[in-house]
Amino acid sequence: xxxxxxxxxxxxxxxxxxxxxxxxxxxxxxxxxxxxxxxxxxxxxxxxxxxxxxxxxxxxxxxxxxxxxxxxxxxxxxxxxxxxxxxxxxxxxxxxxxxxxxxxxxxxxxxxxxxxxxxxxxxxxxxxxxxxxxxxxxxxxxxxxxxxxxxxxxxxxxxxxxxxxxxxxxxxxxxxxxxxxxxxxxxxxxxxxxxxxxxxxxxxxxxxxxxxxxxxxxxxxxxxxxxxxxxxxxxxxxxxxxxxxxxxxxxxxxxxxxxxxxxxxxxxxxxx
Numbered sequence: 645x646x647x648x649x650x651x652x653x654x655x656x657x658x659x660x661x662x663x664x665x666x667x668x669x670x671x672x673x674x675x676x677x678x679x680x681x682x683x684x685x686x687x688x689x690x691x692x693x694x695x696x697x698x699x700x701x702x703x704x705x706x707x708x709x710x711x712x713x714x715x716x717x718x719x720x721x722x723x724x725x726x727x728x729x730x731x732x733x734x735x736x737x738x739x740x741x742x743x744x745x746x747x748x749x750x751x752x753x754x755x756x757x758x759x760x761x762x763x764x765x766x767x768x769x770x771x772x773x774x775x776x777x778x779x780x781x782x783x784x785x786x787x788x789x790x791x792x793x794x795x796x797x798x799x800x801x802x803x804x805x806x807x808x809x810x811x812x813x814x815x816x817x818x819x820x821x822x823x824x825x826x827x828x829x830x831x832x833x834x835x836x837x838x839x840x841x842x843x844x845x846x847x848x849x850x851x852x853x854x855x856x857x858x859x860x861x862x863x864x865x866x867x868x869x870x871x872x873x874x875x876x877x878x879x880x881x882x883x884x885x886x887x888x889x890x891x892x893x894x895x896x897x898x899x900x901x902x903x904x905x906x907x908x909x910x911x912x913x914x915x916x
Contacts, residue, residue, distance in 0.1 A: 645702065646658065646659070647703075648721065648722045648725050648726075650717065650718045650721045650722070651714075651717070651718075652706075653698050653703070653704050653706055653718075654703065654704045655695060655696060655697070655698065655703045655704070655718055655722065656676070656695075656696040656701055656702035656703045657676070657693060657694060657695045657696070657722060657726075658676055658683075658693070658694045659691065659692065659693050659694075659726070660683055660687040660691075660692045661683075661686065661687030661688065661689070661690055661691050661692050662690075662691050663689050663690045663691050664690055664691065664731075664732065664757075664903075664907065665690070665691045665692075665693055665723070665726075665728035665729070665730075665731040665732070666686055666690045666691065666692050666693065666731060666732045666733075666734060666903065667693045667694075667695065667719060667722075667723060667728070667731045667732070667733045667734065668682060668683070668692065668693070668694045668695075668734050668735075668739075669695060669697070669715075669719060669733065669734065669735040669736070669739030669740075669742050669743055670694075670695075670696070670697070670700065670701075670736060670738075670739050671736040671737030671738045671739050671740075672737060672738040672827075672830055672831065672834065673700070673819055673822050673827055673830070674700065674701075674736070674818075675696050675700050675701030675702070675818070676694035676695065676696055676701055676702075677701070677818065678736070678886075678888055678889055679694050679888060681888060681889070681892035681896065682734075682888055682892065682895070682896060682899065685892070685896040685899070685900065686896075686899065686900070686903075689903075690732075690903065691728065693722070693723070693726065693728055693731070695718070695719060695722055697715050697718060697719075697739075697742070697830075698710060698714070698715070698718060698826075699823065699826030699827070699829055699830050700822075700826070700830070705823045705825070705826040707825065707829070708825070708826075708828075708829030708832060708833075709829060709832060709833070710826075710829045710830055710832065710833040711833045711837075712738075712741050712742055712745050712833055712834065712837045713745060714833070715738075715742045715745070715833070716742050716745035716746045716749070719733070719742060719743075719746060720746060720749075720755055723755060724755075729754060729755045730753070730754060730755055730756055730757040731755070731756065731757060732756075732757055732758045732759075732760070732903055732906065733746060733747070733756050733758070733759055733760070734759075734760040734762070734899065735759075735760070735761055735762065735764065736762045736763060736764070736886075736887070736888060737762070737763055737764050737885065738764075738830070738834055739762075739764070740761040740762055740763070740764025740765075741764055741765070741766075741768070741834065741837060741839070743756075743759055743760075743761060743764075744759070744761060744764070744766065744839045744846065745837075745839060747759055747846045747848045747850075748839050748842040748843075748845065748846055752846075752848065753848070756848050757848070757849075757906065757910075758848060758849045758850070758851075758902070758903070758906045759846075759848050759849070759850040759851070760850075760851045760853065760899060760902060761850065761851070761852050761853065762853045762887055762888070762895070763853065763854060763855055763858045763859070763860075763885050763887055765860050765864065765868075766838065766839050766840050766843060766868045767837075767838040767839070767840045768834050768835055768836065768837050768838065769836055769837075769838050770835065770836065779831070779835050782831060783828060783831060785797070786824060786827060786828060786831075787824075787828075790824075791819060791820050791821075791822050791824055791827065792816065792819070792820035794819070795815060795816040795818075795819030795820055796816050798815070798819065799811075799812040799815045799816050799819070800812070801884070801885075802815065802884050802885055802886045802890070803815065803884070803886070803890060804884070808890070811886075811889060811890065815886070815889075840871075843868060843871040843872050844871055844872070844873065846872050846873070846875075847872075847873045847874050848874065849874050849875075849906055849909070850869075850872055850874060850875035850876075851875070851876065851877075851878060851898070851902045852865050852868060852869050852875060852876070852877045852878070853877075853878050853879075853880065853887065853895065853898060854877060854878070854879050854880070855879075855880050855883035855884050855885065855887050855891075856879055856880065856881045856882065856883065857882075857883060857884045858883075858884065858885050859885055862877075862879055865877050878898050880894045880895065880898075
């Protein structure tokens with residue numbers, strides 16, 4: 645089982661394909677498995693690296709606290725260990741926060757060649773009672789109901805169509821495997837994090853992808869894109885938060901086109 649040790653924590657990763665490296669970073673409570681449809685699509689042209697962040701999947705699950713900065717460090721160390729930097733970094737939800745944190749760090753141009761941020765946000769600071777309640781209710785639900793029951797509730801919001809029953813079933817099965825303490829430590833890592841004041845310094849070519857029925861509104865992603873020097877937004881209609889699993893038919897072409905544009909941009913007109 646391929647692993648990389650960062651700060652004493654053994655992290656699981658996978659690699660497929662050859663070419664320019666692409667790092668895929670999963671969301672909260674997820675793992676490398678959520679990227680199956682993207683790996684089969686991208687590995688024809690790219691070296692695809694997937695990582696289970698600490699507390700997730702087949703990586704070790706040390707006691708908290710965790711932080712988005714720590715997750716970003718783990719991803720950075722993995723890329724350098726594998727001689728895979730700079731990489732195109734693709735992050736979903738919490739993974740998008742990790743990717744943004746990587747790109748906002750000084751010297752990021754040696755680590756991140758482009759960004760794809762899927763159904764994520766740039767600011768999770770608690771600024772209202774509604775924010776506080778969302779955070780506390782998620783924590784309380786896990787502690788009272790357990791991981792499987794919470795997974796069932798989340799699955800109904802992610803996959804709402806009758807024909808998506810297999811996706812709901814598989815989601816619940818995987819969600820129930822989460823370590824409760826590690827999951828709560830990851831929730832705590834998210835709450836209070838923000839990259840808002842650093843967005844103008846992220847000059848990395850960036851594609852923001854938003855489902856039209858994501859948790860956070862499309863307008864908030866538009867505002868984020870407007871504050872970044874080299875970013876644009878793509879909206880996927882009739883889709884929800886778990887876009888890589890729910891609509892790979894829409895997401896994969898967006899990824900393929902964006903990554904091909906970055907390769908063409910770097911090669912220059914004489915090389916093409």
